[in-house]
Amino acid sequence: MRKNLPEKITLAHGSGGRLTRELIELLFLRNFSNPALARLEDSAEVALGRERAAFTTDSYVVSPLEFPGADIGRIAVCGTVNDLAVKGARPLAISAGFIIEEGFNALRLSKIVRSMKAAAAEAGTPIVTGDTKVVEKGHADGLFINTSGIGLIPRGVNLSCKKIKPGDAVIVSGTLGDHGIAVMNARNSLGFSSAIRSDGAPLNAMLAGVLRAAPGGVRLMRDLTRGGLATALCEISDASGLSVEIDETVVPVATATGNACRMLGLDPLYVANEGKAVIFAAAADAAGILSSLRKNKYGRKAVVAGRVVREAKPQVRLNTAIGGSRIILPLEGEQLPRIC
Amino acid sequence: MTAPAKLENAEKYRFNSPLWRDKSLASHAFAEMRALTAQVSERTGKTVNIMEVCGTHTMAIASSGMRKLFPPGLKMLSGPGCPVCVTSQGDIDRILSLAALPEVTLATFGDMLKVKGSGGFDLNHLREKGADILVVYSPLDALAFARSNPLRQVVFAGVGFETTAPLIAASVLRARKEKIKNFSVIALFKLVPPALKLLLSDPQNNISGFLLPGHVSAIIGVEPYRFVARGHKVPCVITGFEPLDILAGINMLLRQLARGRAEVEDEYYRAVKKSGNPTAIKLMAKVFSPADASWRAIGRVKKSGLVLSPEFSGFDAVRRFKIAYREAPEPRGCLCGAILMGRSIPPDCKLFAKACNPSSAVGPCMVSSEGACAAWFKYGG
Numbered sequence: 001m002r003k004n005l006p007e008k009i010t011l012a013h014g015s016g017g018r019l020t021r022e023l024i025e026l027l028f029l030r031n032f033s034n035p036a037l038a039r040l041e042d043s044a045e046v047a048l049g050r051e052r053a054a055f056t057t058d059s060y061v062v063s064p065l066e067f068p069g070a071d072i073g074r075i076a077v078c079g080t081v082n083d084l085a086v087k088g089a090r091p092l093a094i095s096a097g098f099i100i101e102e103g104f105n106a107l108r109l110s111k112i113v114r115s116m117k118a119a120a121a122e123a124g125t126p127i128v129t130g131d132t133k134v135v136e137k138g139h140a141d142g143l144f145i146n147t148s149g150i151g152l153i154p155r156g157v158n159l160s161c162k163k164i165k166p167g168d169a170v171i172v173s174g175t176l177g178d179h180g181i182a183v184m185n186a187r188n189s190l191g192f193s194s195a196i197r198s199d200g201a202p203l204n205a206m207l208a209g210v211l212r213a214a215p216g217g218v219r220l221m222r223d224l225t226r227g228g229l230a231t232a233l234c235e236i237s238d239a240s241g242l243s244v245e246i247d248e249t250v251v252p253v254a255t256a257t258g259n260a261c262r263m264l265g266l267d268p269l270y271v272a273n274e275g276k277a278v279i280f281a282a283a284a285d286a287a288g289i290l291s292s293l294r295k296n297k298y299g300r301k302a303v304v305a306g307r308v309v310r311e312a313k314p315q316v317r318l319n320t321a322i323g324g325s326r327i328i329l330p331l332e333g334e335q336l337p338r339i340c
Numbered sequence: 341m342t343a344p345a346k347l348e349n350a351e352k353y354r355f356n357s358p359l360w361r362d363k364s365l366a367s368h369a370f371a372e373m374r375a376l377t378a379q380v381s382e383r384t385g386k387t388v389n390i391m392e393v394c395g396t397h398t399m400a401i402a403s404s405g406m407r408k409l410f411p412p413g414l415k416m417l418s419g420p421g422c423p424v425c426v427t428s429q430g431d432i433d434r435i436l437s438l439a440a441l442p443e444v445t446l447a448t449f450g451d452m453l454k455v456k457g458s459g460g461f462d463l464n465h466l467r468e469k470g471a472d473i474l475v476v477y478s479p480l481d482a483l484a485f486a487r488s489n490p491l492r493q494v495v496f497a498g499v500g501f502e503t504t505a506p507l508i509a510a511s512v513l514r515a516r517k518e519k520i521k522n523f524s525v526i527a528l529f530k531l532v533p534p535a536l537k538l539l540l541s542d543p544q545n546n547i548s549g550f551l552l553p554g555h556v557s558a559i560i561g562v563e564p565y566r567f568v569a570r571g572h573k574v575p576c577v578i579t580g581f582e583p584l585d586i587l588a589g590i591n592m593l594l595r596q597l598a599r600g601r602a603e604v605e606d607e608y609y610r611a612v613k614k615s616g617n618p619t620a621i622k623l624m625a626k627v628f629s630p631a632d633a634s635w636r637a638i639g640r641v642k643k644s645g646l647v648l649s650p651e652f653s654g655f656d657a658v659r660r661f662k663i664a665y666r667e668a669p670e671p672r673g674c675l676c677g678a679i680l681m682g683r684s685i686p687p688d689c690k691l692f693a694k695a696c697n698p699s700s701a702v703g704p705c706m707v708s709s710e711g712a713c714a715a716w717f718k719y720g721g
């Protein structure tokens with residue numbers, strides 16, 4: 001059945017869940033159709049002479065602009081660096097485009113730019129080009145930032161959903177949901193513990209370590225942004241035709257974040273992260289990858305959270321703490337807080 | 341650690357401990373559940389039907405994956421405890437009409453955004469057409485918005501049970517004290533005890549026992565349920581929301597059934613006091629009065645809801661904007677009504693997971709984060 005475009009674009013089309021995917025397929029894939037785009041990965045692979053480059057772009061529209069643990073500048077740099085890093089690429093350079101609302105405080109902008117500088121320095125990736133536009137008051141919400149990045153994929157590195165095999169380990173690099181809850185807490189003054197901080201971080205050094213720890217053993221890496229681990233696993237299961245099973249008791253969730261999620265009726269598996277990755281790797285390499293991850297400050301809480309299984313009907317499943325199991329579906333639309 | 345030792349520790353960390361989701365404690369509870377279910381079946385010769393009244397329980401049961409682990413003779417039925425789900429089609433239409441008024445900013449909890457009115461559209465559709473809709477986490481956020489936007493008429497969609505009503509009562513009192521004139525409430529609150537009475541008055545009901553809502557009970561206490569146990573001889577257990585709370589609550593019900601007892605017991609005693617929360621009860625009584633309310637697919641039920649008392653009628657959005665109530669039919673084929681009454685389960689509905697799914701829901705049980713259909717769809721049966 002050929003689906004049609006929706007009449008209007010809704011917030012759910014930007015949520016990173018199923019409707020975002022549908023819009024991409026109905027509109028962008030159909031019009032821009034090419035093999036590099038069709039893979040729909042965190043960054044696209046393009047040939048540069050005999051080398052292969054990873055190329056990616058992302059726009060940042062977070063509200064508020066500053067929140068515990070990070071700000072829009074830090075995540076704008078880290079998000080793009082991470083999109084390159086999960087392809088196994090070494091980030092070479094990034095660009096930064098600013099859309100600024102008339103009247104925006106210059107000191108505040110300067111603070112955000114300094115935070116980008118610090119993140120870029122930490123990632124070892126220079127911001128080499130940029131663009132500045134100012135729009136009339138009311139035509140943008142303070143500040144939007146777009147970053148693009150290019151990286152070099154080392155020879156022999158070829159990560160893809162198609163490489164995943166039954167029995168592979170599913171490794172999660174740390175606690176889930178901290179970024180989404182930190183932003184929600186700051187946006188709505190929910191008054192949850194200030195211990196909930198965004199995890200915004202550049203993961204390129206850590207993920208390069210993973211590739212060194214298990215050359216050939218790493219099948220696929222994904223950074224876990226909007227839609228969280230759940231949506232990423234669903235997309236991977238869909239693309240690989242294999243089932244993924246994760247264990248509730250093992251999936252790391254910080255206590256304060258978990259409590260906030262329970263109060264809001266949100267599932268941390270669906271909440272956004274800005275400094276977490278999921279790694280699919282041969283089970284034999286899992287221990288080596290874990291010890292490499294745990295040496296990095298952004299990977300101390302890394303765990304083997306689950307495994308890949310072959311089943312007649314591929315699905316993503318959570319083995320629950322009490323010994324039951326349930327299915328995991330991709331994020332449907334916006335995550336909405338509940339009544340009681 | 342042995343199971344009893346773990347339980348002792350669980351007592352120490354009453355509100356937050358991984359032991360509330362502990363596998364070995366759960367497997368003890370399931371073993372006991374199997375034995376008790378067999379005893380009850382032998383005694384009564386029937387399947388044990390336990391209704392979890394509250395939508396948060398429905399979600400907790402589904403998300404913990406416990407349904408598949410229940411013994412075959414035990415069936416859990418979802419009840420009418422999902423506030424969005426029980427709001428009648430006519431009342432949903434009233435909320436939508438309010439939201440469509442150009443001067444109104446409709447403040448609501450997120451659950452309401454995707455509930456369709458009889459015209460086939462929801463608040464999200466209205467928002468796309470330019471309606472001003474504010475998703476809030478607390479009614480006090482709506483009040484703050486009213487305070488800083490004096491030219492907007494802020495209407496709060498007051499949908500909920502005894503858990504939500506006190507918060508809204510507090511914001512109405514605050515609005516009166518601060519003389520905030522551009523704030524009002526459409527009070528569509530429902531009460532749990534009359535809902536139980538309604539369920540039991542249905543001769544077709546097949547309910548062996550009630551798993552009662554922990555949070556509502558933390559407000560209203562234990563007394564309001566006595567009529568269920570005494571009058572109708574149906575056992576009740578007020579239950580918390582962690583997986584082991586639910587397993588323990590079910591086992592307490594089964595123990596009552598096995599011995600032919602019918603009492604109101606409290607599994608969630610770490611949060612529920614016998615007399616409830618007197619401050620919240622006082623707040624509700626001050627601002628609201630009991631009134632007949634319209635329930636989805638059921639109709640008007642005597643004294644089953646709360647509306648603003650005459651003293652506070654100035655804050656009544658229905659009066660302020662003169663919004664009439666018109667009875668509207670249920671969407672065709674939708675089984676929400678039967679599901680809310682525990683007569684059907686979501687897979688019984690022909691629309692379930694076909695014409696009705698979370699991105700294009702026919703009935704509210706698929707939309708609400710506490711709806712039975714949403715739970716079955718999201719987590720599997």
